[in-house]
Amino acid sequence: MIRPALLLALLALPACSPGLPEVARPQQPGQIASRDASGPPDAAPGTCWGRDETPARLQTITEEIIVTPAVLDADGNVTTPAVTRTESRQEIVEERQELWFETPCPNSFTPDVVASLQRALKARGRYEGEITGTLNTATRSAIRDYQKPQGLNSSVLSLTAARQLGLVAIAVPANPA
Known part of the structure; x- marks a missing residue:
């Protein structure tokens, strides 16, 4: 039989150890920013970025x-x-790989845009939830499901995927060749 004092000491033991290393936490519903939105060193001013890391x-x-x-x-x-x-x-x-990708900026994710994103993902069979206009776990999962076959295993919506889904205008060159 385990003595209560021993059991209490075993339960308190983890509190004595140093903290665990910080890892990326899943983003909460409504949260848009990636872990490091500053972008790569050559990022153009005013652009927003996400980062996908593949461990070694x-x-x-x-x-x-x-x-x-x-x-x-x-x-x-x-x-x-x-x-x-x-x-x-x-x-x-x-080797560990790091991939930067351009994203729509967080201020562009209004409830109407998120609802359009959910409808676009639903039309492609990637989203099965309700159209809520909130960037919830189901929406993030659908974003990852949509982008993964294209080589981007991320729940942060890339600008390329946003354009493919019809959510962001495609830039037209000023002087088409």
Whole structure:
């Protein structure tokens, strides 16, 4: 039987450890900004940006290392078996990747625009929720579902996707060739 004092000490133990590393939190409904909206160093002033990060993929390699080789007699029989140790190491299989992408600016996400976004995603079979005009979890999931086949695994709407969905005007060159 566990004593109450021991149980209490075990429950309090996590409070003594240093805080966990900060990780990206899922954005709350109605929140538009990406984790770092400042954009890449060459971003044009007045533009808004999102960032997609893919962590590095690691592979653990385990090897048996011979410390002392086996000893054989004249007939080739093992008199003393080999002594080995197991060594493990990690290697990077795929480097960490960071992708910046332009986004519509947060002030453009009015309830009417978000409702249009939900209708556009619904028309493409990506959104199954109610048309609420709020950027909720279901809408963000649908945005990710829409953008993922295009190589952008993000719930932050890219400017390219917004144009494809008819939410943002497509810039026409002043002097068409």
